[in-house]
Amino acid sequence: MINWSEEKVRAFQKTLLNWYDQNKRDLPWRQDHDPYHVWISEIMLQQTQVQTVIPYYQRFMKQFPTVQSLANAEETELMKAWEGLGYYSRARNLQRAAQQLVDDYQGHWPTDVHELQQLSGIGPYTAGAIASIAFNQPVAAVDGNAFRVFSRLLEIDDDIAKPQTRKVFEKVINRIISKERPGDFNQAIMDLGASYMTATNYETAKSPVKAFNQSYLDGVEAHYPVKTKKKRPVPVDYFGLVIHSNQGYLFEKRPAKGILAGFWMFPLFNKSALAADESMTETSLIQALEKQFHSESGLSLHLTKVPSKPVSHTFTHQKWQITLLSSRLSADADLSFFSGNWIPTSEFENTPFSKVQSKMWLAYSNASNK
Incomplete structure (x- = not known):
């Protein structure tokens, strides 16, 4: 897979790390090598852009x-701190892992990349990042940046959408990674993938490692990385019920498992589950919902x-379209x-809401103020 000589590997390491020393991003979690700081930042950065994460990280650390x-945090407090970042299972896994560290490790971090993966929510990439950055272990941290950078450098044709491809890249990177500065090496790859070797509009001609970029x-270069397209999210149509009284708005708690588990939200009803047949009009569906x-x-x-457009929200596998309906109830209505x-x-300020709930509230508020 890799035909670089030891001399070329050393030349690449030197070129990459010299560039990183002069151009590395000034990020709050890079002020030290504390494993807790590395961990929190890496979990937040999953599926989320750096500029979005920075203020969340700073507030979270305070x-x-x-x-x-x-x-020891209350779940409501934790979820409120995470509100807006999405993928809320990440926050719950953070707390489970913190409890594991306290209960099973007496607050001491494991330094082995495999043992780190025994902590809740820590996969191969995050374990590699913590082990290399916090504990100077020469192990790969293979994320989207690493896939993109090394597939182009070495013309790796393996499909990065397939889980088994990670092992290919780990083997390659572990051969090239700096044994003296593995954490800086992995972070340099992250910065390279976020600057000169982005997914689109990349500027390889200006890249510090262009001489090593075989593609x-x-x-x-446009052929890499090789990745099969994801399936489009399945559209799901809902009614969202904005039920109000002098006591406030009626919310229900989502189930403990599944999408948006445990969040308080306006009641949602799947339109297709209400439809007795395809010929039912929206008016008929609303009448069926009232009966149900x-x-x-x-x-x-x-x-x-x-009177607002349907609220749209896309998850990994589903795209929700929520038509808002409103009704008033007596404040002393029996909620048994x-x-x-x-x-x-x-x-509302003290209640953790999901992004889609915030969208519903904004749409309703805007419609009510017209």
Whole structure:
């Protein structure tokens, strides 16, 4: 897979690290090599851009400065701190891992890349990042940047969408990585992939390692990395119910597992589950929803459509389109058979909401103020 001589490997390491020393990004989690700082930043950076993460990271560190404080945090407090970052299972796994560190490791971090993966939510990439940056272990940290950079440098044709391809890249990078400065090496690859070797609009002609980039030298850089296209998210249509009274708005808690687990949200109803047949109009669907809601909760609603565009939100495998409906209930309505409660607007600041819930509230608020 790699035909570089030892001399070429050393030349690449020197070129890359010299460039990194002069041009590395000034990021708050790079001020030291604390494994807790490395870990939190890497989990936040999954599926999220650096500039978005910076203020979240800074606030998170003020609120949870140590593993112990994270392990002991109230779930509501933790989820509120994470609000807006998405992929909320990451936050729950952070706390589980913090509790493992406190309970099973007496607060001491394992330094072995394989043992790090025993902690909740830590996969091969994050383990490699922690081991190399915090503990100077010469192990690869293979993320999207590493896939992109090394597939172009070495013309690796393996499909990076396939899980087994990670092993190919780990083997290659472990052969090339600097044994003296593995953490800086991995971070230099991250910076390279975020600057001169981005997914699109890359500027390899200005790259510090262009002389080592075989795909650039061969004029085939656009072919790398090799990646099969993901399936498009499946569209799912919902009704979102904005039910209000003098006590506030009616929310229900999402199930403990699945999408947006544990979050308080406006009640959602899948349109297709309401449809007896394909010929049902939206008016008929709303009438069917009123009947279903009454049979399940004992609450009688008169639903009217909120004059706003459907709220759109895309997850990895689903794309939600939510049509908002509103209704008013008496503040003393019997909620005995409803799996939720009133939340006044004064409590919104202290209640962790998902991004899609925030979108629904914004759409409703804008429509109500017109």
